[in-house]
Amino acid sequence: MNMQERNISDNNFEQCIKCTVCTVYCPVVPVNPLYPGPKQAGPDGERLRLKKGLYFDDTLKYCLNCKRCEVACPSGVRIGDIIQSARIRFNTESPKLRDMVLANTDFMGSIATKVAPVVNMTLGMKPVKAIMDCTMKVDSHRTFPKYSQGTFERWYKKNVKNFQDSFPRHVSFFHGCFVNYNYPQLGKDLISVMNALGYGVHLLEKEKCCGVALISNGMIDKAKRNAGVNTESIRKSVYERQMPVIGTSSTCTFTLRDEYPHLLGVANHDVRDYIELATRFIYRLIDEGKVKLVFKKGYKARIAYHTPCHMEKLGWGIFSTELLRKIPGVELTTLDSNCCGIAGTYGFKKENYKVSQAIGKPLFDQIGKLKPDFVACDCETCKWQIEMSTGYQVKNPISILAEALDLISTSEANK
Amino acid sequence: MGHLKKDNEFDVIIVGGGITGAGTARDCALRGLKVLLIERHDLATGATGRNHGLLHSGARYAVTDRESAEECIKENMILRKIARHCVEETEGLFITLPEDDLEYQAKFVESCLAAGIRADVIDPKEALLMEPSANPDLIGAVKVPDGAVDPFRLTSANVIDAKLHGATVLVYHEVESLIKDGDTIKGVKVFDHTTKQTKEYYAPITVNAGGIWGQHIAQLAGARINMFPAKGALLIFGHRVNNVVINRCRKPANADILVPGDTICLIGTTSSRVPFEEVDNMYVTADEVDLLLQEGEKLAPKLASTRILRAYAGVRPLVATDDDPSGRNISRGIVLLDHETRDGIKGFISITGGKLMTYRLMAEWATDLVCRKLNVDKACETMEIPLPGSEKENIDEISKKTWSKPGTPHKAVVGRHGNRAGQISMSSEYDASLVCECESASVGEVRYAIEELDVHNLVDLRRRTRVGMGTCQGELCACRAAGMLAEAHKCTETAKQDLQSFINERWKGMYPVCWGDTLRESEYSQWIYSGVCGLTGEGSTEKI
Numbered sequence: 001m002n003m004q005e006r007n008i009s010d011n012n013f014e015q016c017i018k019c020t021v022c023t024v025y026c027p028v029v030p031v032n033p034l035y036p037g038p039k040q041a042g043p044d045g046e047r048l049r050l051k052k053g054l055y056f057d058d059t060l061k062y063c064l065n066c067k068r069c070e071v072a073c074p075s076g077v078r079i080g081d082i083i084q085s086a087r088i089r090f091n092t093e094s095p096k097l098r099d100m101v102l103a104n105t106d107f108m109g110s111i112a113t114k115v116a117p118v119v120n121m122t123l124g125m126k127p128v129k130a131i132m133d134c135t136m137k138v139d140s141h142r143t144f145p146k147y148s149q150g151t152f153e154r155w156y157k158k159n160v161k162n163f164q165d166s167f168p169r170h171v172s173f174f175h176g177c178f179v180n181y182n183y184p185q186l187g188k189d190l191i192s193v194m195n196a197l198g199y200g201v202h203l204l205e206k207e208k209c210c211g212v213a214l215i216s217n218g219m220i221d222k223a224k225r226n227a228g229v230n231t232e233s234i235r236k237s238v239y240e241r242q243m244p245v246i247g248t249s250s251t252c253t254f255t256l257r258d259e260y261p262h263l264l265g266v267a268n269h270d271v272r273d274y275i276e277l278a279t280r281f282i283y284r285l286i287d288e289g290k291v292k293l294v295f296k297k298g299y300k301a302r303i304a305y306h307t308p309c310h311m312e313k314l315g316w317g318i319f320s321t322e323l324l325r326k327i328p329g330v331e332l333t334t335l336d337s338n339c340c341g342i343a344g345t346y347g348f349k350k351e352n353y354k355v356s357q358a359i360g361k362p363l364f365d366q367i368g369k370l371k372p373d374f375v376a377c378d379c380e381t382c383k384w385q386i387e388m389s390t391g392y393q394v395k396n397p398i399s400i401l402a403e404a405l406d407l408i409s410t411s412e413a414n415k
Numbered sequence: 416m417g418h419l420k421k422d423n424e425f426d427v428i429i430v431g432g433g434i435t436g437a438g439t440a441r442d443c444a445l446r447g448l449k450v451l452l453i454e455r456h457d458l459a460t461g462a463t464g465r466n467h468g469l470l471h472s473g474a475r476y477a478v479t480d481r482e483s484a485e486e487c488i489k490e491n492m493i494l495r496k497i498a499r500h501c502v503e504e505t506e507g508l509f510i511t512l513p514e515d516d517l518e519y520q521a522k523f524v525e526s527c528l529a530a531g532i533r534a535d536v537i538d539p540k541e542a543l544l545m546e547p548s549a550n551p552d553l554i555g556a557v558k559v560p561d562g563a564v565d566p567f568r569l570t571s572a573n574v575i576d577a578k579l580h581g582a583t584v585l586v587y588h589e590v591e592s593l594i595k596d597g598d599t600i601k602g603v604k605v606f607d608h609t610t611k612q613t614k615e616y617y618a619p620i621t622v623n624a625g626g627i628w629g630q631h632i633a634q635l636a637g638a639r640i641n642m643f644p645a646k647g648a649l650l651i652f653g654h655r656v657n658n659v660v661i662n663r664c665r666k667p668a669n670a671d672i673l674v675p676g677d678t679i680c681l682i683g684t685t686s687s688r689v690p691f692e693e694v695d696n697m698y699v700t701a702d703e704v705d706l707l708l709q710e711g712e713k714l715a716p717k718l719a720s721t722r723i724l725r726a727y728a729g730v731r732p733l734v735a736t737d738d739d740p741s742g743r744n745i746s747r748g749i750v751l752l753d754h755e756t757r758d759g760i761k762g763f764i765s766i767t768g769g770k771l772m773t774y775r776l777m778a779e780w781a782t783d784l785v786c787r788k789l790n791v792d793k794a795c796e797t798m799e800i801p802l803p804g805s806e807k808e809n810i811d812e813i814s815k816k817t818w819s820k821p822g823t824p825h826k827a828v829v830g831r832h833g834n835r836a837g838q839i840s841m842s843s844e845y846d847a848s849l850v851c852e853c854e855s856a857s858v859g860e861v862r863y864a865i866e867e868l869d870v871h872n873l874v875d876l877r878r879r880t881r882v883g884m885g886t887c888q889g890e891l892c893a894c895r896a897a898g899m900l901a902e903a904h905k906c907t908e909t910a911k912q913d914l915q916s917f918i919n920e921r922w923k924g925m926y927p928v929c930w931g932d933t934l935r936e937s938e939y940s941q942w943i944y945s946g947v948c949g950l951t952g953e954g955s956t957e958k959i
Contacts, residue, residue, distance in 0.1 A: 007708060008931045009722035014653050017936040018852070018887040033844065036823070044852050045823055047654045047678045047886070054811055055830075055855075057823040075935075 013082055015075045016043035022069035022079050027339035028062055031358035035062035038069035041086075042079035049086055056090035062355070063087075064343035065216055066309035081262045088220050088263065095218050098136040102345040103217035106209040109181030112147040120146045139353040145182045145384055152184035156203060160191055167200035171281070172237040172245045174230075176252040177209050178380035186248055189402035190278055196407045197282065197291045198414040202243060204233040210252040213345050215263060227266040230256060234271050244274040246281045248398050250378040251344070253277050254310040277311075277378065279397050280319035286326070293326065294409035300329040303400070304372040306363065306386065308379035309339050320378055320397045327404045333370060338363040342385035357389065364389045376400055425451040425583070425618040427785050428603055430590055430632050432456075433463035434566060434771055436624035437573035438778030438797070444580035445800070446786060446793040451616055452574070452582060453605055455589035457875040459570040461626045463771060464878060465697075465729025467649065467683050468676040469660060470494060470502055470562030471772045474509060474534060475667060477526035480747050484530035486773045491560060493775060493798045494569075499805040500833025501569040505675055507561020507660035508542055509534075510553040512713060515665045520555050523664055527559065534559050546659040548715040561660040563676050566771055567878040568831060571868055572802035575835075579803060586869050588614075593621065593635045599761040600636055609871065620785050623765040627694050627732040633765055638758040640765060641735035643745060644694045646728050648703040649683030650711070650928065653722035653886055656680050661714045670710030677881065678854060679724065682711035689730070699726040699927045722932050724888065725924030734768045749773060751780045762788075804833030813837075827855035831880065832863075839863045850899065851892035853885020861896055865903045873897060873917035888921045890940040894948065911950070918944055 009015065016039070023029055023037035035041070041060050048055035060083055069079040101108060112119045122128050123144040133140035152175055164170075171194065179187040191201045208230055211223035234256070237243045247253040256275050260266040268275075285291040303324060307317040317334070324332050341360030346352050367375060367390050374393040375386055383394040427443050429436045432454025440452040454460075473487030494502050511517050520536070527534035535558045542556030543549055549556075574584055587608040594602040594615060602617035623632045630642040655675045663671035673682050685703050704726055711718045736746040737757070750768035754760040766781040779795045786793065801807075813829045814821035817837050821829075824847060829836040839859045841847045846859035864870050864879040873889075873896055876882050882896050883889040893914055901910035918940070925937050944950045 007719060007721075007723065009653070010720040011654070011722065014722040014886070015932050016886070017932065017939045018890055019939065020891070040823075040849070040852055040855075043886075044855070047853065048823060048827065048855060050655045051675075051678050052810075055823050055826055058820075059822055 012076075012078055013043040013046045016073075016077045017075055019074065021072045021074065022077075025068050025072035027066060027068060027341070027359045028064060028355065032062055032355045034059050038063070038079045038083065042069070042082040043077055045086065046082055049090060053090050056086060060087050061091075062352075064309070064339065064346055064359075066339050066343060067313040068309055068339065071312050078262060084215065084263050087218065088215075091218055093218075096137075098138055098349070099217040099345070100219070101136070102138070102348055103213040103219055104209075104222075105177040105181070105213055109147065109177050110151070113149065113151050113181050116147040116149045133350060137350040138348055139350045141353060141388075142348050143384070143388055145178070145380075147181055148184050150184075152180045152187040153203065155184055156187070156191075160201075164200035164202055167195065168198055170200045170202060170241070170243045172204050172234070172241070172243045173201045174204060174207060174210075174234075174245055174247040174252060174256065174275070176247060176249045176380075178249060183380070186396050186399055189396070189399045190248055192402050192407055193282070193398060193405060194278075196405060196410040196414065197285065198411075202237075202241070204230070204245070205236055206230075206233045210255040211264070212251055212255045212259065215255075215259060216344060216346065220264070224264050224266065227260045227264045231260060231266055231268050231271065234268075234275060238271050238274045244276070244281070245271075246276055246278045248278050248378070248396055249380055250277060250308045250311040250314065250316070251381070254314055258313075277314070277316055277319070279323050279378065280316050282401075283319040283323045286323075292410070292413040294406045294413050295328055295404050296406045298329070299327060299404045301400070302331045302373045303376050304333045304335050304367055304370050305397075306335045306340065306375055306377040306382060306394075307337060308377060308382045309343075311378055312337060320376070324376060324397055324400060327400070330404070332376075333372065335363060335366055335370075338366075340382045340385045342381045344381050347381075347385060356385075360385060360389055367392055420449060423614070423616045425449045425616060426789060427451070427620045427622060428453065428616055428618040429622045429624055430603065431624035431626060431629065432458040432570070432574070432584075432586060433461050433624065433626050434459065434570050434573070434774040435463075435626065435766055435769070435777050436622075437570045437577065438774045439622055439624055439766065439781045440577040440582050440584070441573040441580070442778045442782035442795060442797050443785060444577045444582040445796055446782060446791060448785070448789070448791065450577060450582035451618065452577065452584045453588045453590060453603065453616075454584075454586045455608075457586055457871065457878060458574060458869065459567050459878055461628070462729050462732055463566050463570055463626070465649075465727060466566065466647070466771055467672055467674045467681060468564055468566055469672060469674045470564040471770070472507060472559040472561045473530055473532050473772075474507070474523070474527050474557075474559040474561065475662060475672070477530050477532060478523055479667070481526070481530055482748050483770070483773075484526070484532060486748065486776060487770070488530060488532045488560070490772050490776055491562070494564065494772075495562070497797070497799070497801045497805060498564070498569055498572065499801070500830070501565050501572060501802070501805070503563040503675070505562050505659050506545070507559045507662060508546055508549060509557040509559060509662045509664035510542065510549055510714070511555030511664045512550060513552055513554055515663065517555050519666070520557060520664055524557055527557075532559060546657055546661060548657045548717050549661050550713055550716055555664065557664060561662070563660065563674055564771070565677060569774075569802075571879055572804055574869070575803045584869060586875075587871055590632060590635065593763070598759055600763040619762055620788055621763050622781055622785065623763065624767070624781070626767065627730050629732070629765055629767050630691070633754075636754065636760050636763045638752075638754050638760055638763070638765070640752070640767065642691065643733040643735065644689050644691055645731040645733055646687050646689045646697060647684035647731060648699045648707065648726060648728040649681050650704065650707045650726050651679050651681045651724045652718065653724050654678060654680075656715050656717050656721055663714065670707045671714070673711060673714045673718075678885065682707050682714070682718065686731075694730045697728040697730060698923070699728050701927065703728075704927050722886075723928040724886065724933065725921075726927040727924050732767060749777050749780060751777075751784060753784060804835040806834045808834070824849060824855045824857050828857065828860050831860070838867070850895045851880070851882040851885060853887050853892070854881040856880045856882045856892070858899070861899050862903075865900065870900075872913045873900065874920060876900070877917075883917065883921060887936060888925060888940070889918055890936065890943060893917050893921075894944075915950055918950070
């Protein structure tokens with residue numbers, strides 16, 4: 001008998017051969033000596049934790065969950081997943097009020113959008129910021145993203161829903177909390193672009209927050225519930241309505257595809273390939289000759305593109321940059337691969353502020369040197385971080401496309 | 416013994432730094448004797464360090480060997496008290512598989528109870544809840560008080576206590592001959608492998624605790640002990656698959672015990688007679704690996720897809736019974752030989768047979784005899800007094816008491832050294848940084864081991880701290896540790912040679928199981944050491 005052919009480890013962490021390249025690529029390690037780095041926190045620590053839970057190290061909370069370690073790993077070890085799973089299994093501290101406020105993006109959003117002007121003004125006031133800094137440990141340097149008056153969903157139903165069926169082809173749009181509560185304009189831009197390309201845009205039967213903030217703040221039960229609802233809605237869209245699902249947020253898209261099965265145990269293998277980022281969806285249509293883009297004359301912009309960490313993990317940065325390069329008059333620079341430091345709610349927490357800014361510094365410096373007209377990025381939290389730290393405006397590639405396209409001519413071309 | 420002695424004069428000389436010798440040295444020292452312990456290699460290099468690390472409940476012996484079973488359960492309960500930081504109270508299961516005879520279970524339970532071993536028949540479903548990795552096809556399960564014990568730690572703790580009570584410990588000192596005066600053994604002539612000098616030490620009693628090599632020591636005294644070396648091979652897996660010891664409920668056979676030990680788990684053993692000439696050169700064959708895996712999977716199917724770190728083999732020191740002139744019958748339990756009454760050789764006794772589990776009892780018997788011969792009237796206390804490091808608290812309590820914010824490396828240190836972790840410096844960033852990342856061994860811990868725990872080389876260091884025992888098998892830690900040894904011993908050349916032999920020693924264990932990720936890792940290690948570091952030994956044709 002040849003046992004060797006059979007005995008191959010299917011324990012992902014055992015595929016680590018300790019080359020340590022993950023730790024070299026970790027953005028936290030150089031700026032926070034308290035963090036042991038992905039190798040020690042991940043595959044190394046896992047063996048000790050399997051021995052006894054008491055070897056769980058509280059410092060795992062410093063992990064950004066940026067997944068850069070996984071991108072770097074030549075052995076295919078899901079290091080970030082190992083670390084997050086350990087936090088899920090062993091962390092005994094229950095989430096603080098602050099973490100609950102930060103993590104429940106859809107609950108907070110649905111309340112705040114009703115009284116947006118008051119909330120926006122209040123959250124922007126210095127004394128309020130100081131109080132939040134002291135009492136809730138939300139760093140006073142941070143500016144909360146503004147809430148919009150009324151949600152994207154409401155606007156959609158009132159203004160565009162009725163004619164979406166008239167297009168020849170269809171997609172579902174996972175808008176996410178940012179588009180719904182903070183920045184409906186991005187959703188409007190997506191609908192303009194997709195409609196011009198001949199696609200009707202539909203909402204999912206039910207959409208909940210993707211849950212990324214719930215996961216990083218330890219609210220796993222709620223994250224699982226959301227994942228169940230979203231995956232089921234996506235399944236209906238794909239199989240009952242024959243509509244693939246697109247998103248404008250790299251993190252939401254990544255979470256729906258990979259974090260659900262890896263961290264939350266919600267199976268999605270039957271729909272995973274039908275969930276993608278709008279830029280990739282559009283680029284592929286162009287590539288296959290299925291749609292044509294007609295641009296406005298005289299559009300000019302010097303753009304610096306920042307690849308969000310989860311976009312690196314998806315490996316899809318190239319679709320956004322190549323799509324932008326198709327716009328005549330765009331001078332595009334892809335910024336060096338660096339984490340901006342915000343990592344969703346991480347950077348909002350007082351204890352992480354310094355680390356967060358130190359991680360982002362090389363990125364901010366490069367943007368400062370380049371002096372672009374604005375920055376492009378597929379992630380909303382990177383947007384807040386870059387806007388706050390550099391003063392440059394950050395736009396989603398879909399919004400840039402909406403600006404640069406001659407929508408009427410494009411519609412004609414795709415009839 | 417109050418009166419003044421010269422530096423090379425002792426009350427008792429103990430030959431052999433395995434657990435028996437270490438335990439005897441401790442017991443003798445606790446009874447006030449001036450003790451010398453001599454070991455030709457490092458502590459725990461023989462059978463002591465080459466077994467399952469199973470804290471036997473005795474259940475395994477209950478059916479066939481009641482006496483051993485009774486000794487085991489008594490010592491099991493004592494070790495839980497006195498050696499807390501060496502012992503893990505995991506519990507054990509004896510599972511019956513469809514191919515096994517379920518009737519054996521009744522006999523087994525009855526024998527356990529008769530020997531004083533708690534044995535609860537539990538529902539197979541309950542057994543799977545207790546240990547989810549156990550074979551789900553099981554048709555019967557019995558819960559027994561098995562556990563895990565770290566033999567290196569246990570030996571080291573006994574040596575520490577012996578030294579705290581005045582004992583002298585000389586490792587890398589090999590007995591060349593026994594000093595005789597007529598029919599009396601007066602002492603030993605030893606060769607110091609470090610300084611290459613020969614020295615003489617004197618004592619009225621010499622205790623032979625040489626394990627399998629005790630046959631040779633007895634020969635030097637002019638006595639004959641017949642040993643039957645029985646080789647047992649084991650496989651170490653990359654992580655813990657089980658947290659409860661899993662045994663097969665059948666007559667003892669190959670590969671029917673899976674023990675969780677520290678960060679790994681191990682399956683064993685095989686059993687085959689080997690000629691005495693081969694006891695210093697044990698290797699594991701491909702057939703043994705196949706057999707261990709094949710049988711191991713039946714205990715825990717997950718083993719089939721778990722990375723194997725290494726394979727190793729030990730030699731059971733089985734002793735022929737004195738009452739059998741053919742020398743073929745094996746004595747099961749502890750063998751204490753007073754060579755004065757047996758062979759007419761005064762001042763010389765042998766303590767052998769037995770098991771890791773019964774080392775303390777063996778030491779007690781040997782020490783009682785030593786004391787009788789020396790007219791010392793002091794009772795044994797080793798069943799009551801905790802070993803150094805095992806004084807009371809658990810890992811969490813000690814960690815919190817010692818450091819304000821204990822992380823994984825701090826807790827790992829406490830896990831290995833118990834209460835003595837307080838002596839290990841982890842305060843500076845350098846001291847807290849890791850030498851061995853797989854097992855979380857810090858610079859402070861390595862320094863403590865070099866300074867306090869008789870560490871001469873990297874292999875010794877591995878036994879005290881687990882440096883090099885993790886998944887990478889020395890890939891990242893060996894060169895760091897070699898650097899620290901070079902500094903401590905002020906010799907780079909020796910450290911370099913040591914590094915090479917350590918890497919080769921690790922390779923020897925990986926070779927029989929070198930496929931899959933273990934193969935990738937060993938290739939990467941080779942690339943680091945021979946490709947990047949340029950470590951190529953002259954005269955060495957072995958692949959590192």
